[in-house]
Amino acid sequence: MHRRGFIRIGSIAAFGTLSWGDVLRLRAAAPAKDISIIHLWLAGGLSHLDTFDMRPQADRKYRSPFRQIPTTIDGLQITEHLPRTAQRMNRVTLIRSMTHKQSAHGAAQTLMLSGHDALPTLLAPAMASVIAKELGARNELPPYVNIPQPRGNNARAGFLGPKYNPFSAGNVNVPNYSVRDMDLPMGVDWARMEGRHSLLNLVDSKIKDWDTSEAFGTLDSYYQSALELMKSPRAKKAFNIAEEPEKVRNDYGRTQMGQGCLLARRLVESGVRFVSVGKGENEWDHHSNLFPAYANEFMPELDNAFAALLDDLEQRGMLDSTLVILTGEFGRTAEINVNTGRDHWPNCFSLVVAGAGVPKGQIIGASDADGMYVKDRPVEVPDFTATLFKKLGVDFEKEYISNIGRPLKISAGHPLNFLG
Numbered sequence: 338m339h340r341r342g343f344i345r346i347g348s349i350a351a352f353g354t355l356s357w358g359d360v361l362r363l364r365a366a367a368p369a370k371d372i373s374i375i376h377l378w379l380a381g382g383l384s385h386l387d388t389f390d391m392r393p394q395a396d397r398k399y400r401s402p403f404r405q406i407p408t409t410i411d412g413l414q415i416t417e418h419l420p421r422t423a424q425r426m427n428r429v430t431l432i433r434s435m436t437h438k439q440s441a442h443g444a445a446q447t448l449m450l451s452g453h454d455a456l457p458t459l460l461a462p463a464m465a466s467v468i469a470k471e472l473g474a475r476n477e478l479p480p481y482v483n484i485p486q487p488r489g490n491n492a493r494a495g496f497l498g499p500k501y502n503p504f505s506a507g508n509v510n511v512p513n514y515s516v517r518d519m520d521l522p523m524g525v526d527w528a529r530m531e532g533r534h535s536l537l538n539l540v541d542s543k544i545k546d547w548d549t550s551e552a553f554g555t556l557d558s559y560y561q562s563a564l565e566l567m568k569s570p571r572a573k574k575a576f577n578i579a580e581e582p583e584k585v586r587n588d589y590g591r592t593q594m595g596q597g598c599l600l601a602r603r604l605v606e607s608g609v610r611f612v613s614v615g616k617g618e619n620e621w622d623h624h625s626n627l628f629p630a631y632a633n634e635f636m637p638e639l640d641n642a643f644a645a646l647l648d649d650l651e652q653r654g655m656l657d658s659t660l661v662i663l664t665g666e667f668g669r670t671a672e673i674n675v676n677t678g679r680d681h682w683p684n685c686f687s688l689v690v691a692g693a694g695v696p697k698g699q700i701i702g703a704s705d706a707d708g709m710y711v712k713d714r715p716v717e718v719p720d721f722t723a724t725l726f727k728k729l730g731v732d733f734e735k736e737y738i739s740n741i742g743r744p745l746k747i748s749a750g751h752p753l754n755f756l757g
Contacts, residue, residue, distance in 0.1 A: 372658055372693045372729050373605040374465070376613045377594070377643060379665035380446065380488075381621030384679050385687040386671060386708045387631060388416050390433050395707050399671040402628055410698050418636035421644035427698040428647055428656075429691040430756065434702020434711040437667070437718050440681045442619055445666035446491040452722030452748050459496065459739050464722050465611040466494035466501040467747055471731045475608035477569045479504035482609050484597040488618035496740040503613065506604075509578060509596040516576045575607035576600070585649070590641035593617070598642040602649055605659055610729075614642075621665055625676035639663075647691060660693035660728065671709045685711050688721070693728060694757040701755055719750025727752045 386392060387401045391414070394400075405414035409427035439445040444455040453461035462470075469480040483492060486505030494501035506516060574580070578600050589595040597614040604612050616638070623630055643663060650656040668686025669679030685704045691697075702714035726733035726748055733748035 370658060372660055373609065374611045374660045374662065375601045375605060375646065377663040378613050378615040379621045380615055381619035381665060382667045382669055382681060383621055383665040384627065384669035386669065388419060389431060389687040389689065390704055390708055391416060392708045398673060399707050410700065413700060416636065418632055419640045421640045425644055425647050429689050429697065430695050430699040430701060432688045432701045432716050433704055434713065434715050435686045435688045436711050436715050437683045440683050442666065443489065443491065445683055448718050449664065449666045450491050452719045452750060458741050459743065460490055461745065462495040462497040462501065463492050464725065465503065465613065466497055468611050468729060468731060469501045470497055472610060472729065475610065476571065478572050478575060478608050480610040482506055482604055483613045484509060484600060492613065506600065508593060509600045510591060510593045514578055571607055575603050578603065589645040590638055592638040594638050594642040598646040602646060606655065623678050624674065624680055625678040627678045650692065656692040658693060661691045664688040671707045685709060690756065696757055716753065717750060719748060720753050723748040723750035724752040724756050
C-alpha cells in the first residue's frame with residue numbers, strides 16, 4: 338500500500354468508516370510482488386554437518402574431517418569446500434533448524450516439495466504445480482520448468498492433473514544443448530503443421546462431448562502449449578544457453594548444476610515462474626565415501642553454481658524479484674557410519690534462502706551440540722511452504738477437492754514472519 342493510500346484510509350477511519358482492523362486487512366490483501374523461484378534441489382539429502390552447521394568440537398565419531406572457514410557474517414563459519422558461498426553468506430538467510438519426521442526419500446521429498454505428508458491414496462501437488470495453476474503462465478513459456486527432469490511423482494502436479502506438470506529441460510551440460518521437440522520434424526513446414534493441427538481439432542471436436550474425464554481438454558492444452566513454444570522466438574532465445582559468454586558459463590561451472598543454474602536465470606528472466614535445478618535422482622544420498630565425493634565433486638559444483646547465480650541475479654537487478662532456495666529433503670546423521678558416510682536424518686537440517694525481500698545475513702534457529710536435534714526455533718516444512726505461497730500472492734488457505742473427494746488446503750502451515 339502506498340503512502341498516499343494509507344493516509345487516505347487513515348483519514349476515513351477517523352470518521353468511523355474503516356477500523357484499524359479493516360486497514361490491516363486491506364494491507365494484507367494488497368497485491369504481492371511478482372516473484373519467481375529458483376530451487377536448487379539437492380535430492381538425496383545434504384549433510385548439514387559437513388557444510389552449514391559443522392561441529393568441530395564434537396566426538397570423533399560425529400566430527401567432519403573438513404576445516405571451517407569464516408564467512409561474511411560475524412561468527413559464522415562453514416565448510417572450507419564452499420569458499421565462494423562463504424563470501425556471500427551476508428546476502429542470505431540460513432535456517433539451521435528445519436525439521437520433520439519423514440526419513441524415507443519418497444515421503445520426505447513429497448513433504449519438502451508440496452508441504453504435505455505423503456498419503457497412499459492421495460498425491461498432493463508439488464508447490465510449483467500449485468503456483469502454475471494459481472498464477473498461470475506469464476507468456477508462452479511454461480510456468481514451471483525442471484532441470485534436468487523430475488524422476489518421480491514428487492515434483493509433479495498430483496491430482497491437479499498433468500496440465501500442471503513441469504516442463505523438462507533435460508541435461509544442460511552437454512555440447513550443443515537444445516530442448517527436445519522445440520523444432521519441427523525434418524521435411525515438415527509450418528503450413529503443413531497448421532494443417533495437421535486443424536485436422537486434429539476437427540476430429541477432437543466430434544468426440545469431445547463424450548469425454549467425461551477431461552482428457553481431451555488436457556491434450557488440447559498440451560498441443561496448444563507445444564505449438565506456442567515451438568513458434569516462440571522468446572522461448573528459443575531463453576533456452577539458447579550458447580548465447581552466454583564463455584566467461585559467464587565458466588563462472589557458473591561446466592557442470593550439471595552450474596549450467597542448470599545459468600539456464601534457470603535465463604528462464605526466469607524470460608518469464609518462467611518456478612525453476613527447479615538438480616544434479617539427478619538422489620545423487621546427494623551419500624551412505625558411503627561422503628567426504629571424497631563432497632571435496633572433489635559435489636561441493637565445488639554447488640559452490641560455483643550458487644555463488645554465480647546470486648552474483649548474476651544481483652548484477653541484473655533480478656535478485657529482489659527472485660527467491661533462491663537451496664535444500665535437500667533432509668540432513669544426514671551425526672554419526673559417521675562404517676562406510677564413511679552418513680545416513681538419513683530429518684530431525685534437524687539446514688536450508689538457505691536468498692532474494693525477494695528475505696533479510697540478509699540472518700541465521701535462524703540452532704541445533705544441539707552434536708547437530709542431531711533442534712535446540713532453538715524449530716522450523717516446520719508446512720510453515721516454510723506457506724511463507725513461499727504468501728510471498729508469491731497465492732492464497733495458501735484455499736482448498737482443493739482431491740481425487741478421492743477429500744478437501745486439501747494448499748498449505749497446512751502458517752507463514753514465517755522472519756523471511757520478510
